[in-house]
Amino acid sequence: MPSIESGPLSPPPSPLILTQDELKKIAAYKAVESVQSGMVLGLGTGSTAKHAVDRIAELLHQGKLKNIIGIPTSKKTHQQAVSLGIPLSDLDSHPVVDLAIDGADEVDSNLNLVKGRGGSLLREKMIESACKKFIVIVDESKLVAHVGASGAMPVEVVPFCWKFTQNRLQSLFDYAGCVAKLRFNNGGEDGEIFVTDNRNYIVDLFFKKDVGDLKTASDAILRLAGVVEHGMFLDMATTVIVAGELGITIKNK
Ligand code: 5RP
Numbered sequence: 001m002p003s004i005e006s007g008p009l010s011p012p013p014s015p016l017i018l019t020q021d022e023l024k025k026i027a028a029y030k031a032v033e034s035v036q037s038g039m040v041l042g043l044g045t046g047s048t049a050k051h052a053v054d055r056i057a058e059l060l061h062q063g064k065l066k067n068i069i070g071i072p073t074s075k076k077t078h079q080q081a082v083s084l085g086i087p088l089s090d091l092d093s094h095p096v097v098d099l100a101i102d103g104a105d106e107v108d109s110n111l112n113l114v115k116g117r118g119g120s121l122l123r124e125k126m127i128e129s130a131c132k133k134f135i136v137i138v139d140e141s142k143l144v145a146h147v148g149a150s151g152a153m154p155v156e157v158v159p160f161c162w163k164f165t166q167n168r169l170q171s172l173f174d175y176a177g178c179v180a181k182l183r184f185n186n187g188g189e190d191g192e193i194f195v196t197d198n199r200n201y202i203v204d205l206f207f208k209k210d211v212g213d214l215k216t217a218s219d220a221i222l223r224l225a226g227v228v229e230h231g232m233f234l235d236m237a238t239t240v241i242v243a244g245e246l247g248i249t250i251k252n253k
Helices: 020-032 047-061 075-084 121-128 162-172 214-223
Strands: 003-007 040-043 069-072 097-102 131-139 153-157 179-182 201-206 227-230 239-244 247-252
Touching: 020 047, 020 097, 020 131, 020 239, 020 247, 040 047, 047 075, 047 097, 047 131, 069 075, 097 121, 121 131, 121 153, 121 227, 153 162, 162 179, 162 201, 162 214, 214 227
Parallel strands: 040 069, 040 097, 097 131, 131 239
Antiparallel strands: 003 247, 153 201, 153 227, 179 201, 239 247
């Protein structure tokens, strides 16, 4: 069972209502307290992880951190890190990552995650599964009872005959009332198809009912030819930092 620590925000809560972005920043800054000089760091993607990357750069420039090597989980984070002067590498040169810090779309009480609504799930999963420690940073809106019960479960698929793969994914979860939808850039049902950093497409799965055992669902998706990876991150997070109006909660695996 995950262990849970709670504490007040620093500075302590005031009558001010914090915005969601301020909560994301609080979680990110807390996570960066675990970064030590000399670490190889997985740099996450998304609006929460962006705060962590900014903070790491700030500490590097202040001389409070030294000899950090960042491994970005997307082209966007790569650009951010380059613009901030963070030294970068990749998994080929650094196959063991000391610590990754990244956001998530959903987190359950067992620290299982849904990731990839930002589209970077493949590189995130490759880098975060190579980590000794993986800290997930979220605001409290991301906490769910069961991952996959609300919102999209992203699946990265090869463009070749994507409709065939989409139909097979939908059929796989017929029992859960699954609707599988190709992702478009405008978030709608047509227009320019969303293309990942790896030049693949994303099919988002929406479930009307419980998918059941997550590991079974994960294995079934990965067995389909045409699927590259999915956004269920099971048993990967070692710590989740949740920032909410009443303070920070830290859940450890
Ligand atoms: C990108 C991700 C992000 O971590 C996830 O979408 C959370 O993003 P945000 O911090 O902007 O809410 O998985 O693929």
